[in-house]
Every structure is written in C-alpha cells, then in structure tokens.
Amino acid sequence: MKTRKFILNKVLSLVLGIFAVTIVPSMTGLLPSAVAASVAGLPDFTEMVEKTGPAVVNIRTTEKAKMAQGAPGIGADDEEMQEFFKRFFGVPVPRQQQPERPSRPKRPGAPQADEEIARGVGSGFIISADGYVLTNAHVVDGADEVYVMLTDKREFKAKIVGADKRTDVALVKIEGSNLPRLTMGDSSKVKAGEWVIAIGSPFGLDNTVTAGIISAKARDTGDYLPLIQTDVAVNPGNSGGPLINMRGEVIGINSQIYSRSGGYMGISFAVPIDEAIRVSDQLKATGKVTRGRIGVQIGELTKDVAESLGLAKAQGALVQKVETGGPAEKAGVEAGDIILKFNNVAIDRSSDLPRLVGNTKPGTRSTITVWRKGANRDLTVTVAEMEQEKTAKREEKKPKAEQAANALGLVASDLSDAQKKELKIDGGVAVELAEGAAARAGLRAGDIVLRLNNTDIKDAKQFAALVAKLDSKKMAVILVRRGDASQFVPIRPNGQ
Template sequence: MRLNPRHVLSVFVVLFALGVASLANAGLPVEVDGEPLPSLAPMLDRTVPTVVNLATRGRVVEQSPLLDDPFFRRFFDMPQAPRERQVQGLGSGVILDAERGFILTNYHVIRRADEIVVTLHDGRRLDAEVVGTDPATDLAVLRVEAKGLNAVPVADSDALKVGDFVVAIGNPFGLGQTVTSGIVSALGRSGLGMESYEDFIQTDASINPGNSGGALVNLRGELVGINTAILTRGGGNIGIGFAIPVNMALQIMDHLVEYGEVRRGRLGIMVQDLTPDLAQAFGIPQTQGAVIAQVEPGSAADRAGLKEGDVVLRVNERSVRNSAELRNAIGLLRVGTEVVLDVVRDNRRIEVTAEVAEIRAATVEGRRLGRRLEGAAFGDITEDSPHYGRVQGVLVVSVESGSPAARAGLREGDLILSVNRQPVASVEELRRVIGDAGQRLLLNIRRDEGAFFLLLQ
C-alpha cells in the first residue's frame, strides 16, 4: 500500500498540533488540507511589543600602549595624548513596568553610552535615562517617558525545566525585532567567568549580537530570562546561549529602582564546592552543597556561629548545589535580612540563622601612600567583584585625569598583584609593602586579559 505524501504530512501536522497546542495557548488560524496548523503568532502579537530596540552612542578615550610607558614618554619627550573616538552600539530591552516606563536590559549594552535611544514596536523613538546599573550581574534599568507602553507578563523562572520550549526576542545585528525558538538546554550554569553572579539559563534558541537585553519567554509569552551572552568561536550563534533568570533580574531591578545601585549583603565566609571526595572525607552522604573553608573573625557568619568545615545544603529552604549558588543566594539579599542556613556539622544537620551584613571595602587614597600614587584610590577585592576568589591583589578604584598616578600609567580597574616582587592581597599589605620600599616601586599590573610591570620612580 502506497501512502500519499500529502496524507503523511497531514498526519504529522495533526500529531504536532495535538502535542504543542495546549502549551502554546494560542489559536489555530491556519489550515492545511483541512487540518489546523499550530502557530505562535497569536502569542507573539501580544509579546513582541514589550521588547524594544536600543541604540547607544558614547565616547571612549584611547591611547597607544607605548604612551602608557613612562620611560617611553620620558625618552622621546612625548606628553600623554589620549585620543577620543565615538562608539555606537545596538541591543535590546524589555518593558517591565509600563506605567513608570522602566526597561530592563544588560549593563554591557549601555556601559559606555552618553545617549540611549529606545525604539518601540510601533516605531516611536524615545530618549532613555539610566536609573541604575549593576555590572556584577550585567543588568541595567532604563526609564522612558511615554504613554501606551506594553509590559511583559512574568513567569517563575525557578519553575523552568530542561526541555521547556522558549522563544528569544531581540534586535540581532540591528536587523530589527526578530524571533527565534528553541528549548531550555540547561539550568544553573555558572563558573563561566562572564559575571560575578552567574546562574544562567542555557538555551539553543538563536541569540546573536544585538539580542543582548532582549526577552526569553515561554510559550505563554511570559518572561523567563534576559538574553545576555553566547558561547561562540567565531562571533556567530552555535546553539549555546545564556539568559539571566527573571527571578534574579527582578531582585536586581528592585534594588536599582529603589537605591540606584545594588546594596549587596555578605556573611563573611569563603566557600568551595562540595565534591564527592570532600563528602567522603567529611563522612556525609550528600554530594551537593557548599563547604565553608574560612570564617572571617567578627563577621556576620562568626556571630551566627558558623564554623570552618560546615557544609551548607539549603538557604531559606532553597537547595544549594555549589558555592556559586550560595554566593548568589546571599549576594542578592538586602542588608539586614535574616537568612536560615541548613548546615551539616559533625554528621548532624542543624539550622543556623544569620543576619546579612553590608559589604564594606577597605580603601586608601594614593596620596597617603606616596606622591607617585597621588590621584588614585585603592581598595580590597570585595565579594561583589568578578575577581573575588579568583585572584589576589589590590584594585585601583579610581584615577584622576592628569594626576601623578595617571601620568605614571595607572588606570581605573587595574589590579596590583605585587609591589617590588612582593605579593599584595589587601590594602593593608599594599600600605606595608610600599612603606618598606625605597625610591622605586615595581608594580605587577593585571589589566583586562593581560599583565605587565610598571616602574614608578
């Protein structure tokens, strides 16, 4: 018996429709050979207007790396002559509050922007102001003045499961609003080194440059994540994209709207993943959790009675699989919040209640360290820094333009790893080593992805 290809197609369409129609929660406006064809178009008609296109314009100061070298400038008698150029960028954003005009996007989309123009789905172009930014999670909140905005409904991203269908909406390569679909490939992705607080949704829905800050929605059109990054070898999509869960994004947005910044809390502990080997060494059956490796004296953790060797399994009744999840859970809580930790200690499960404390960074002005560092400020690497737990050093918090520190070649964001070949891991160590130094200061600097030595005389 030969099957008519058209009949085979009809059977496939019927089966597909039955499988996804209830999930899509959409009507079936098209028919093929009398059979309904499923479509996401009705859902997208409601959802696409909640996603906006962003165009940014700003200025960056550039100068030759040779001009960063004081010896080169002195030898050739060349002053520092930084060059300024304009940069433009494209991205996406999601309207979360239509009444107040709040738009959520990625920090890296608007990081260098002096001007941000929002283009709505109906073609209106609006100037946006920055309400607040959080580089640690790569999120930012913008505000526009407009009527008739559409806000996206929000889902519970904690309820997502691997295999759920999702749709990405954004402005890839500046083409305009574009929709791609896929599934949730993985959850809780961390350790990628892209942000300080990582708990990504991984998806194979195509995400490309320009999609950043756009919406990842479920088949009901509810926001589950903010599209943020891709893993790629050549700059294009290879089916591995990452989105910030909307539950985390909303917590950050609340901070930014209320304070203009994120006021993170801390307990004062150093933690590491509970590996199978560590679990065996501690004599516990669990293989997921976070081990407290160090408790800072006088910290909130110390006052609560936490100890080295404690294994944290849950925070506020939510399971903790690794050290990154514990850090995320604490870092997103407001200062003064009470947190209940489910802990294993000496093969006994106990509950410990602690009050989240404020992150306070020790800082020092460069002029207090010596004339060569005047105009700069230095600080410890705090728990909200992407370098925390990964590198030991002292952060250059700020550098005044034209100051002795700037002329010496220091830049904001530099990490000082050592002074005169002596490692420095804190402001106090920096102060001590510089105090013992002679006329020369040989600084080992880490900048972006590179490192070099800088000699100050």
C-alpha cells in the same frame, strides 16, 4: 479476436473508472489528515510575535568623541562585539579589521568634544506603560547617552535608572504613556524541552525573531545566579532582549552565548526573569541593589572529601576562609565547616549559598547549619550588607623539620606560639616538604595542616601518629590552610 480485444478494453476502462471514482477520492481525503499528523505539535509563533513584538525595543548607545579617542580601529559594531564576547567564559575576543568609514560631518559651531560616537547596539523590552525598559547591564555600561527605538520608529532618549553587573540587569526609563508592554512569566516553572522565542536586534537588525527550546533550566555558569540555557539563535545585538514562552510571557533576558569561534554555536543563556524583576524593583526604588553577606570564602565539596568526613553525599558549601571580625566569625563559623543549610534551605551546591545570603535583607538574624567533626551544629548569624571585598594578605611559612616523609608524602614540623598567634590558629603543623601523593594532590611547602579527617592537629608528633594509623585502602582528607584560605584535600595513604 478483435471482439475479444474490444471486450477486454471495455472491462479495463470500467475498472479504472470505478477506481478513479471510489478509491482515489478516499485516498486524497486521507492526505490532509496524514499531513496534519506529521506536523502535530509544531508551534505557530505568528500570533505571539504580532502580540509581543511591539514591546521589544532597539537600544543604541553613544559616547562623547573625547571619550572615544585612544581606541583607533574599533568601530561601533566591533565595540558591541567586545562587550558581548567578553562574557563568553574567557574565550578570546576575535578582532575584526574595520573598513574605512567616512567621517561624520560636524555640526556648525559645535566643538568636537560634543560629537556623539556610536558605541554599541542592543535590545530591550518595555515592562510598564509609562516607559520602564529592561535590558542587560553590559548593553548600557559606559554609555554617555542611551537611545531607545520602538518598532513604529519612534526614538526616545533614555535615562539609566540603575544597573547591576552581578546579574547583568539594567533598568532604563523613557518618557511616554500607553506604551506597549510585555507580560512577565514565572521563570521558576520553566521546563527543559519547552518551546521559546527570542526577539531582538542581532547586528542591528530590528525585531528579529528566532525560536528554539529550553536546554536546561538552571545552568550554573559561575555567575551570581543560575541561567536558563536554550538553543535559540542569539547573536551580538540580542543582548537585553526577551526570552518568551508559548503563552507570550517573558521568562528571561538574553544575556550570553558560548562560542569558540565568535559566532552562535547552539548554546545561549538568559537571566531568569524572576531575578531580573527583583533586581529592577530595587533599582527603581533606590538606584542600586542591596545584598546580604556573612563574610566567608567558600568552595565546592567533592565526593571524596564528603565521604571522608562522614557525609552521606557531596552537598553544601565548604568554608575555606572566615573573615576576621565578620558576621560568620562572630557566629562561630570556622574554616573547614560545611554549610549544609541557610534558614532551613538546603545548600545543594556551593553557589547556592551566596544567592540565598545575597537575597537576605542586611540586619536579618539567620540560622545556618554546619557539619563539623562528624556532627551538625546550628549557628545564628546576623547578615551584613555586602561590600567590596578586601584583598587577602598571604603568608608563607617554612619551618624546618627533621622527620622523614610520612605515608601521605608529607614532612611536617611544629608551629611556634608566635606563628600560631600570627595565623590566629590553636594548632596545626607546617608542611616542610610535599612529595609523592601529597605533591600530586597539590600540597607544597608553607601549607599548614589543620585537620586530618575529623581530628584537629595539635603538633607534629600527634600528626605522625594519626597518619601511621590510616588505612591504606581508604581515602584520607586533610584540611589545609594556604595564605588566608583553607581547603580540604583528599589523599590516599602510600600514594595508592
């Protein structure tokens, strides 16, 4: 019995030995490759950060003490928060209680008005070896002095070369040579899903690196240009810092975040570097940015309106108002036109038009293609230089009417010759009462109806006849003028 047990133990030991010698090493040999496979595709940012980090700078701004009076309770950190959060698409600014701070000692013999008070902290990056630095316009806006600090702790007093609030781009200059600089990339080639990093000074923490991906490449936020959306962590103080791709190239300037709480929520926006460089080149040359204008007020074209007007799809910019004596009026553009192309470039969204026109040199003769009454027309317009918009004068006319509400829910009356002359129109009818479908569509007394589908309105009798012939199963669209602006409004007859 003992002999049998002894033999079994020997055999078991031999088997385990063979397993340890042959099988285990082969398994452990597989482990590194398995781990490598599990992390395949994850980027290593260390070399890129070492290469690009020295060209990213901290920017602090100050103002004279006399300029800071009248704003008690707002410290430097809170001021930066105000500058940053006011760009959050209308989200209320969270006010923070500021702790008591010891007063700064006065310099001997210096008057109080000369004291510099810290007002904000931001970021920037060097784009040339001789000291040109890009940042956001809101970082330096209102500053009396701007200071730029490099990663090696050298600090320079900077000069603001120029700032453009429309694109939120500013160019500042420090005196230096052989400075580290970043390489510019091509923001038009970015793709959703690619890795990027942001380097900046959130809350004053110099050279902080965060990483993420491109969420969308051309997000229209209502600003002058489409922005790059990312999920890179960006916070107050990151403003003006670079957004860098995996090749170490700058593709954007971190400018905004979206937040309901006042903190980072996974959505941040950057100014495309192509536009930023175009702006900075003008700032460097002239200290300002010159843009073109044609003198129209535009709106978005909806699907219902496009279908009612006979357009294949909802694209283009709807002309709501044409400036009197402006380039567009001289070219023959009318309220109600749909601008489909500018210099043969298609207008997919209404926001495309001001960008294309703005990038056109004033004095240039350009071709615009408009859709009017079911057909395309090419018009030649001479682009003028953009100037400050004038406030439009609004008129409200309430002519009396005697007929009952029609199938659109409108009671309309004729306009007098004097009213037409004052409004500078040849026809149309005045809305006396809007009910039912018209009221739900937003029409009200005093509006002027200029067109029904593709037919100009001459008088109330013609308008009533056209409405009576409408198909209640199809959406109709009317061109309505309110004050100085015109807008297409879709309405279904009989309120169906």
